[in-house]
Amino acid sequence: DSGVTQTPKHLITATGQRVTLRCSPRSGDLSVYWYQQSLDQGLQFLIHYYNGEERAKGNILERFSAQQFPDLHSELNLSSLELGDSALYFCASSVEGSGFSYEQYFGPGTRLTVT
Amino acid sequence: QQPVQSPQAVILREGEDAVINCSSSKALYSVHWYRQKHGEAPVFLMILLKGGEQKGHEKISASFNEKKQQSSLYLTASQLSYSGTYFCGTRRGGATNKLIFGTGTLLAVQP
Numbered sequence: 438d439s440g441v442t443q444t445p446k447h448l449i450t451a452t453g454q455r456v457t458l459r460c461s462p463r464s465g466d467l468s469v470y471w472y473q474q475s476l477d478q479g480l481q482f483l484i485h486y487y488n489g490e491e492r493a494k495g496n497i498l499e500r501f502s503a504q505q506f507p508d509l510h511s512e513l514n515l516s517s518l519e520l521g522d523s524a525l526y527f528c529a530s531s532v533e534g535s536g537f538s539y540e541q542y543f544g545p546g547t548r549l550t551v552t
Numbered sequence: 553q554q555p556v557q558s559p560q561a562v563i564l565r566e567g568e569d570a571v572i573n574c575s576s577s578k579a580l581y582s583v584h585w586y587r588q589k590h591g592e593a594p595v596f597l598m599i600l601l602k603g604g605e606q607k608g609h610e611k612i613s614a615s616f617n618e619k620k621q622q623s624s625l626y627l628t629a630s631q632l633s634y635s636g637t638y639f640c641g642t643r644r645g646g647a648t649n650k651l652i653f654g655t656g657t658l659l660a661v662q663p
Contacts, residue, residue, distance in 0.1 A: 439593065470650060479554070480594070480639060480653035493648035527593060531649055538582035538601055538643055540608075541651065543593035 440464065441530050441544035449550045455516040458547045462509055462530030468492075469511040470531070470541060471503055475524040486511055487533075518551045525549075553577050555642050557654040564661050569628045572657045574640030576621040581645035583616050583623040586653075589636040597638075598625070627659070635661045 486505035598608025641651030
């Protein structure tokens with residue numbers, strides 16, 4: 438158990454809908470990262486938040502947005518869902534967001550299926 | 553740019569050794585290695601930093617060639633539990649610790 442929690446574990450929804458994925462980092466970790474894993478794309482970086490502020494963006498679609506709240510949990514919002522958005526979404530947390538490289542601890546993931 | 557891993561897949565017998573390589577076209581600050589079992593989250597194995605510092609798993613060794621922007625993960629005397637997909641994640645420095653993950657190497661250890 439990495440100490441990172443994600444809810445829900447599974448999500449099945451229809452095209453065009455909107456969903457919210459939730460992540461709680463390990464106690465003491467200020468950084469949250471979101472990654473998308475699909476069969477043909479591997480692990481793709483989406484976005485990084487550090488202590489409530491956005492630090493970096495990857496190839497995140499405009500239909501996707503995220504935020505980190507004062508209690509450090511983070512939410513990833515996916516809207517106007519398409520079949521191609523079906524994937525495993527992981528969040529990871531680490532101690533800090535810059536300077537020395539710290540290991541990232543991954544949550545169990547949310548499996549999103551768009552039908 | 554996504555780092556390239558080789559080989560794509562490898563099958564071993566218990567006790568055999570394997571080397572997994574990760575190569576980037578960009579200058580790197582650090583390389584991170586993770587192992588992921590099917591349907592599970594990636595698990596941290598090791599960080600290698602510029603300057604030679606390492607941090608990670610006791611039974612796994614790795615190297616980082618800063619000039620060539622290449623890293624290798626050495627799995628010796630493999631065990632069944634080593635099976636899974638290995639990913640390298642590369643960090644280029646700056647204000648973010650975001651990782652760009654490689655294409656993955658599937659390792660299967662057979663009895």
